[in-house]
Amino acid sequence: MxxxxxxxxxxxxIAESDAVAVERTLAGDRDAxxxxxxxxxxNVFRLAYRMTGNRPDAEEVVQEAFLRAYQKLGKFExxxxxxxxxxxxxxxxxxxxxxxxxxxxxRRAEPSVHEEGTENDPVKLVRDEAPTPERLAHNIxxxxxxxxxxAALSYSERTAFVMRHWEGCAIEEIAEVLKSSSGxxxxxxxxxxxxxxxxxxxxxxxxxQVRAMGTES
Amino acid sequence: MKHMTEEELIAYKEGVAAQRAVxxxxxxxxxxxxAELERIEAVLAALDTLPxxxxxxxxxRHVWQQLAPRLPERPARSWQVWFEPRRLAAFGTVAxxxxxxxxxxxxxxxxxxxxxxxxxxxIRERILVVAVGDHLSKSEMFLVELSNAQPNSSSGKLVNIxxxxxxxEDLLDENRLYRQTALQEGDKVMASTxxxxxxxxxxxxxxxxxxxxxxxxxxxxxxxxxxILFKVRVxxxxxxxxxxxxxxxxxxxxxxxxxxxxx
Numbered sequence: 001m002x003x004x005x006x007x008x009x010x011x012x013x014i015a016e017s018d019a020v021a022v023e024r025t026l027a028g029d030r031d032a033x034x035x036x037x038x039x040x041x042x043n044v045f046r047l048a049y050r051m052t053g054n055r056p057d058a059e060e061v062v063q064e065a066f067l068r069a070y071q072k073l074g075k076f077e078x079x080x081x082x083x084x085x086x087x088x089x090x091x092x093x094x095x096x097x098x099x100x101x102x103x104x105x106x107r108r109a110e111p112s113v114h115e116e117g118t119e120n121d122p123v124k125l126v127r128d129e130a131p132t133p134e135r136l137a138h139n140i141x142x143x144x145x146x147x148x149x150x151a152a153l154s155y156s157e158r159t160a161f162v163m164r165h166w167e168g169c170a171i172e173e174i175a176e177v178l179k180s181s182s183g184x185x186x187x188x189x190x191x192x193x194x195x196x197x198x199x200x201x202x203x204x205x206x207x208x209q210v211r212a213m214g215t216e217s
Numbered sequence: 218m219k220h221m222t223e224e225e226l227i228a229y230k231e232g233v234a235a236q237r238a239v240x241x242x243x244x245x246x247x248x249x250x251x252a253e254l255e256r257i258e259a260v261l262a263a264l265d266t267l268p269x270x271x272x273x274x275x276x277x278r279h280v281w282q283q284l285a286p287r288l289p290e291r292p293a294r295s296w297q298v299w300f301e302p303r304r305l306a307a308f309g310t311v312a313x314x315x316x317x318x319x320x321x322x323x324x325x326x327x328x329x330x331x332x333x334x335x336x337x338x339x340i341r342e343r344i345l346v347v348a349v350g351d352h353l354s355k356s357e358m359f360l361v362e363l364s365n366a367q368p369n370s371s372s373g374k375l376v377n378i379x380x381x382x383x384x385x386e387d388l389l390d391e392n393r394l395y396r397q398t399a400l401q402e403g404d405k406v407m408a409s410t411x412x413x414x415x416x417x418x419x420x421x422x423x424x425x426x427x428x429x430x431x432x433x434x435x436x437x438x439x440x441x442x443x444x445i446l447f448k449v450r451v452x453x454x455x456x457x458x459x460x461x462x463x464x465x466x467x468x469x470x471x472x473x474x475x476x477x478x479x480x
Binding site for chain 2: 030033034037038039041042045046049050055059062063066067070071096100142143146147150164165166171186189190193194196197200201203204
């Protein structure tokens with residue numbers, strides 16, 4: 001997991017400082033919100049970029065997440081963690097943005113790799129590229145395949161994978177964003193990794209066979 | 218030896234496995250499962266190399282500069298929300314009606330009327346008739362407008378319903394007060410209709426600011442499926458009739474209420 005985990009002491013100091021900034025904002029000090037924006041923008045951007053896969057959308061998600069957080073700050077519970085809260089708002093908006101993007105692409109009648117369904121099976125997408133050994137060796141090609149495989153995940157799969165694998169979010173947090181149970185969120189993480197593995201295993205050079213599940217020897 | 222499933226290994230790798238110790242123990246003894254886990258790890262490690270652009274050290278400042286002009290005056294605390302002008306107006310209306318009820322009750326008591334309690338009951342009900350009648354006609358108009366909303370579903374464009382949300386919030390405040398009053402008055406039909414209306418208004422108030430045509434259609438369907446508009450109309454019409462009537466005898470009023478409650 002890549003998310004930078006601050007030390008317990010640091011995290012506590014940040015949370016306390018966040019709580020003060022929230023209080024001051026609610027008391028009418030708009031500049032206090034600036035502290036929160038400047039402190040959490042990078043983290044929210046990273047999440048947004050990994051979810052949307054492109055910078056303009058990620059920047060829009062960041063803006064919208066903080067705007068919504070400001071508008072709903074009255075409902076924010078003082079005991080909660082502002083960073084986690086704005087994260088969830090960003091993840092929810094990123095899902096909306098991805099859906100919107102898909103519709104825009106459909107309207108332009110371009111073939112989209114974001115569609116859900118059999119025609120978007122990541123394995124098929126990868127096979128269509130017919131990689132040669134030279135391509136396989138090439139990092140750029142691998143990166144392209146990874147982007148295709150990520151784009152072929154459903155919104156919930158991509159969200160679950162990004163939040164769990166890259167951002168180290170708890171399953172309960174993911175479940176809340178996906179509006180599902182913890183069990184369902186865990187399954188979504190599993191499905192995402194399984195799809196990514198099927199799509200990318202041939203390109204990572206560590207054996208192309210995926211073993212049959214739960215076999216005995 | 219029974220090997221671990223792919224799901225168990227992925228859950229182990231992602232730190233969400235229920236029986237982590239059991240899997241770790243198995244991995245220590247099983248080379249094949251270790252190799253399988255390594256293959257999973259290789260894919261995930263490759264994915265970890267995907268770069269995320271660095272938005273720059275002053276990104277936070279940049280976000281703030283763009284955000285600041287878009288921020289409204291200040292966010293309200295949930296308890297402060299109750300002191301917003303529109304909510305104060307709703308409370309004010311009810312307060313005026315209650316005070317009016319007090320004075321009407323004081324000055325319209327018929328000399329020599331043996332049942333003073335019946336007269337007070339009548340006055341309270343009259344207050345409800347006027348105030349709730351007005352509230353129901355506003356709600357009816359709101360429901361009709363929502364029912365007739367016909368977004369172009371083929372365009373797939375998001376529909377902004379923030380204005381409707383604000384109206385729903387306004388109606389919600391009044392609705393709560395009238396529902397509680399109806400409950401205290403023992404008017405079950407009225408309380409039940411207002412309760413259903415309240416649930417629907419809550420749904421609208423808590424919807425996202427922008428909805429897809431499909432989501433708007435769902436909201437519209439709720440009105441039809443629950444028959445909210447019909448119920449609001451029936452109770453509203455009845456209240457109008459009662460409002461038109463001059464001073465109905467208390468006994469008749471009670472019987473009307475009990476008849477509706479039976480229904």
